Amino acid sequence: MTMVSRLWCQKAWQNLAFAKVLGKEPKTFSTLVQLKTDEATDDNNDSQAQTNDELIKSPSLGNYRFVYSEFLPDPNPLYRNSIREKLERMDMLNRRSVLSIPEFYVGSILAVTYSDPHAVGKINKFVGICILREGCGLRSSFLLRNVVNGEGIEVRYDLYDPAIQNIDCLRLEKRLDDELLYLRDAPLEYSTFPFDMEIEAKILESVPVNDIKIPLNPLPWSQRWEHHNLKGVKEIVVNERRQKKAAALAKPWEKYDLMKTYRETIPEEEQNEIFSDVYTKLNELEIQKNILKRKYMLQRQNSSKTRTS
Amino acid sequence: MTSILKTFNGYQLFSKHLKQSLDMIAVPVRGRQNPPPRKRHPEWLPKPIRVRYNEDLTPENKEFLSEIASFNKGLHEMPKSPLNTELVQPTQAWTQGSKRTGLIGKKIGVYPLWLKNGKKVLTTLIQIIDNEVIKYIPPEEFNPVKHSKHLHPKVKNGCLVLGAVNIDPQLITKEYYGIFNSAGVTPKKSLMRFVVTPNAALQSGTPLCAAHFKPGEFIDIRGKTIDRGFQGVMKRWGFKGMPASHGVTKTHRRPGNIGSGGAKARVMPGTKLPGHMGNRWRILKGVKILRINTKYNVIWVLAQNVPGEVNTMCYLYDTILPTKKNTSPHFPTYPPNDINALPEELYADDVHPFTEPNIEYQSEQES
Numbered sequence: 001m002t003m004v005s006r007l008w009c010q011k012a013w014q015n016l017a018f019a020k021v022l023g024k025e026p027k028t029f030s031t032l033v034q035l036k037t038d039e040a041t042d043d044n045n046d047s048q049a050q051t052n053d054e055l056i057k058s059p060s061l062g063n064y065r066f067v068y069s070e071f072l073p074d075p076n077p078l079y080r081n082s083i084r085e086k087l088e089r090m091d092m093l094n095r096r097s098v099l100s101i102p103e104f105y106v107g108s109i110l111a112v113t114y115s116d117p118h119a120v121g122k123i124n125k126f127v128g129i130c131i132l133r134e135g136c137g138l139r140s141s142f143l144l145r146n147v148v149n150g151e152g153i154e155v156r157y158d159l160y161d162p163a164i165q166n167i168d169c170l171r172l173e174k175r176l177d178d179e180l181l182y183l184r185d186a187p188l189e190y191s192t193f194p195f196d197m198e199i200e201a202k203i204l205e206s207v208p209v210n211d212i213k214i215p216l217n218p219l220p221w222s223q224r225w226e227h228h229n230l231k232g233v234k235e236i237v238v239n240e241r242r243q244k245k246a247a248a249l250a251k252p253w254e255k256y257d258l259m260k261t262y263r264e265t266i267p268e269e270e271q272n273e274i275f276s277d278v279y280t281k282l283n284e285l286e287i288q289k290n291i292l293k294r295k296y297m298l299q300r301q302n303s304s305k306t307r308t309s
Numbered sequence: 310m311t312s313i314l315k316t317f318n319g320y321q322l323f324s325k326h327l328k329q330s331l332d333m334i335a336v337p338v339r340g341r342q343n344p345p346p347r348k349r350h351p352e353w354l355p356k357p358i359r360v361r362y363n364e365d366l367t368p369e370n371k372e373f374l375s376e377i378a379s380f381n382k383g384l385h386e387m388p389k390s391p392l393n394t395e396l397v398q399p400t401q402a403w404t405q406g407s408k409r410t411g412l413i414g415k416k417i418g419v420y421p422l423w424l425k426n427g428k429k430v431l432t433t434l435i436q437i438i439d440n441e442v443i444k445y446i447p448p449e450e451f452n453p454v455k456h457s458k459h460l461h462p463k464v465k466n467g468c469l470v471l472g473a474v475n476i477d478p479q480l481i482t483k484e485y486y487g488i489f490n491s492a493g494v495t496p497k498k499s500l501m502r503f504v505v506t507p508n509a510a511l512q513s514g515t516p517l518c519a520a521h522f523k524p525g526e527f528i529d530i531r532g533k534t535i536d537r538g539f540q541g542v543m544k545r546w547g548f549k550g551m552p553a554s555h556g557v558t559k560t561h562r563r564p565g566n567i568g569s570g571g572a573k574a575r576v577m578p579g580t581k582l583p584g585h586m587g588n589r590w591r592i593l594k595g596v597k598i599l600r601i602n603t604k605y606n607v608i609w610v611l612a613q614n615v616p617g618e619v620n621t622m623c624y625l626y627d628t629i630l631p632t633k634k635n636t637s638p639h640f641p642t643y644p645p646n647d648i649n650a651l652p653e654e655l656y657a658d659d660v661h662p663f664t665e666p667n668i669e670y671q672s673e674q675e676s
Contacts, residue, residue, distance in 0.1 A: 079619055083605055084418035084434050094663035115669045117427065122670040138420045162661050163427045163668045 064275045067103045068282065069133075070140035070159060071274060072266045088137045089274070093281045095160045100289050101167055106130055107175030107210060109193055110144055112157055113166040123165065126155050127195050131180040145183055147192040152184065170197050174209045176231035185221040186214045199296070364479075371479075378477035401508060403640045408466065409509040410642065411626040412437050412521055413473035413501050416532065419613050422599060423661045427668045431613035432599055435530075435623065437473075437606040440517040441494045444470040445510045453502075466504050469511060472497025473622070499622050509641050519606040520643040522598055522625070524657040527633035529594045532616035532623035536588035546581040591616040595630045601655040603648065 065072065071092065073085045104110055108130050116124040128144030131154070135141050140159045145152065157164060183191045215234040216225060226236045226246040238246075254260060266274075350356065366374070403409075414435035422432050448465040475495040478486060489496045492513040522528060542548045542564040550562045567580050593615055600609035608625070617623055627635050656662055 079418065081417040081620055083436055083607065084420070087434065087602065087605065087607060088418075088420055091663045098664065098666060115427070115667065117670045122672050138422075158421075158429065160663070161427075161429070162423050162663070162665075165667050165669070 064279075064282075065271055066105075068275070068278075070136050071278060072136060072271060073274075074136050075264055075266050085137075085274070086277070089278055091138060092160060093278060095162070096285055097281070098162075099164065099167070100285065100292070101159065102169040102172075102289070103207075104130060104142075104169045104172060105174045105207065106133055106177070106179055107173055108169055109171040109197065110142075111166075111168040111170055111197070112144065112155075112164060114157065114161075115163045115165055125195070127170065127193055127197055128153075128155065129180065129183070129191060129193060131183055131191075133179075145180075145191050146195075147188045150188070152188060152191060168199055171200050172204070172207055174207055176209065176211055180232070181223070182216065182225055182228075182230060182233060183214070185217050185223075185225065187217060190214050374479055375477070378475075378479065401640045403636070403638055404508070407506040407508050407640075408504065409627065409638060409640060410442075410469045410471065410503040410505050410511065410517070410521075411501075411528075411624055412517055412519075413440055413471055413499060414438075414530075414608065414623050414625050415474070416615055416617055416619055416621055416623050417607070418619055422609060423668070424659050425661050425668070426659070427670070430599075430611055432609040433612050433615045435608045435610060435615070435625065437517070437519045437521075437608065439475045439495070439497065440471055440473050441492070441497070442469055442511045442513050442515045442517070443472045443488060443492045443494065443497070443500065444513055446470070447510075448507060451504075467507055467510060469503045469505050469509075470500060471503060471517070472500050474498035501624055503626070511641055515642070516645050517642055518603065518645070518648060519601050519608050520603055520648065520651055520655070521639060522601065522608065523639070524598050524601055524655045524660075526598050526635050526638070527595050527628040527630065528598060528610070529592050529626045529628045529630075530596055530610070530612070530615050530623050531590060531592045531626070532621065534587045534589055534591050534616045535618050537586040539584065540586040541583045542581065545583060545586045548581070595628050595633045597657070599657045599660045602653065603651045603655065604653050 071089060073080060073088075109127065110130055111125060111127045113123065113125045115122060126144060126146070128146035130142050131145045132143040133140070134143075138158075138160050141156055142159060143154055143156045145154045147153065212232065213234045214232055216236065219238070224242070224246070225233065226238050226242060227249060229250075230236070414437050417434045417436045419431055419433050421429050423429055446468045448467045451466070451468050453468075472489070472494065474497060476498045478496050481496055486496055488500070494514055537544070541562050543550045543562050548564055551557050551560050551565065553561060564582065567576055567582065569575060569577075593612060596615075597611040598608055599611050601607070615623060627638065654662065661668060
């Protein structure tokens with residue numbers, strides 16, 4: 001609201017030629033003008049401001065940048081092209097209408113059924129925790145981790161690979177970090193999940209955050225985790241030399257770097273444009289998905305009742 | 310008499326006033342002794358400002374012109390020239406040895422597609438924007454610059470001049486506009502010459518589209534590679550460099566020995582050395598077309614290494630590789646009036662469209 005009023009004031013100031021002529025004390029004048037216009041324009045701009053707010057803060061579109069993050073293109077201007085992005089989005093929607101891809105995040109537990117020419121019976125199911133989500137558009141992929149026969153196994157899947165038969169989100173939750181690659185250096189029990197896990201059927205308002213803190217194995221590690229500012233790790237014990245080095249290499253100012261965030265993100269206006277383009281189709285798919293989910297839950301409830309009785 | 314002349318000549322009286330004889334040896338100047346000074350604008354003079362020619366247009370006319378320009382710019386459909394009402398080309402049969410026109414494209418990005426066997430392949434997307442024939446130059450008039458080192462075919466071919474990407478006519482000079490006047494098309498941003506046999510000539514103003522090629526055909530793509538500037542030997546030629554440690558000093562990314570010694574004590578021509586990398590015309594040959602979108606005029610091509618950056622122009626030709634040559638193309642071009650008859654997406658046989666169901670492998674016993 002304040003922004004809109006300020007903009008209006010600027011315009012008003014430009015229009016007021018007499019103010020420029022009498023501009024001996026421009027500061028006092030401008031404040032006066034601002035006060036007056038504020039009062040005058042409050043009523044007129046209310047409706048405009050509201051519509052703007054609605055567009056930006058509409059709950060569905062605002063949520064989309066987390067749920068469908070791969071629909072946002074690579075922000076590097078060297079690779080951007082509107083036609084290519086549009087075609088890519090169409091292809092993604094076409095694939096999504098064939099296979100329903102659930103909402104999931106890093107930290108969620110997934111089950112992927114994959115048609116593998118080298119597997120016995122040509123079909124393979126893998127359950128694991130998603131420790132990484134990468135890429136955008138049709139290149140987007142995710143990394144699942146689990147422990148098989150006492151050995152940590154990681155499988156990378158392309159999200160839009162047509163050989164994927166089914167993706168189930170067994171447990172929908174987030175962790176404290178954006179990627180959980182440190183599970184490679186944690187005790188195996190933290191990345192062990194049973195292969196016969198069932199879908200935890202809950203309909204939740206928002207995605208829960210699992211704030212579990214994981215201890216790391218003693219050194220050596222695959223990466224220098226003390227450099228990474230991890231929140232989901234209990235305490236990182238390293239010697240003084242490594243601590244000093246980590247402190248010297250830390251960049252605590254980077255979160256204030258506005259240009260860096262600008263370079264690495266798609267502006268809000270463009271995001272709205274992109275998601276309004278795919279909104280109707282995604283919404284349809286989501287409704288279908290919800291219906292299926294409810295059906296599945298009803299079936300489970302019925303089966304549990306019969307078991308107990 | 311002769312003796313008199315001889316004695317006279319012996320004095321060399323006029324030698325200084327005579328013109329220098331041809332057998333006098335001119336001492337060669339090595340390099341440029343005094344290079345001409347680089348032209349600089351004098352600091353004390355105001356910088357010249359380029360002002361476009363004032364057309365004395367009324368505001369309404371100006372608005373009308375910019376409206377037309379903006380209308381032409383975002384056009385993805387087939388452009389229609391007002392002068393050529395009859396653009397129908399007789400579809401001829403392709404004969405051995407005839408050469409048809411290519412297309413001007415814009416590289417718009419790279420993304421993966423999946424084949425029917427489940428293999429993921431990277432494809433480059435090339436958009437064909439507002440391609441129209443500007444001019445046909447018959448073989449008698451076509452006289453290109455010839456470089457003596459190449460062999461020239463005895464059969465003379467004509468050429469077609471193609472234009473791509475409409476631009477605002479108000480921003481160009483009258484001379485440049487004159488090129489497009491005869492064809493009756495909107496001025497184009499880029500022009501290219503395509504050598505064709507006379508039976509593949511097209512009327513000027515004929516629009517060309519992505520359906521000129523078929524999915525499954527092979528093409529050559531010509532483009533200007535990414536300009537990387539002056540680069541060392543490791544990046545430019547892929548040399549290994551030298552070890553990082555073990556007593557190596559100041560020579561980690563250097564070429565090392567460049568030959569010489571013995572009989573020929575000099576650097577051989579063509580030796581791989583540091584220098585300017587990129588910004589050169591290169592042709593990627595024998596690239597397969599996987600998919601064509603007829604609505605947006607986009608061609609998916611099985612390559613991730615098409616020369617040039619994203620959003621730069623490239624030129625598509627029928628391939629010259631003998632084993633991949635095309636024997637049944639749409640001969641002069643795809644008839645522009647039949648565009649609407651085509652489906653929106655055309656796929657090669659081995660490409661998996663995203664609308665189709667999941668890929669499943671059948672076990673050998675069942676099949």
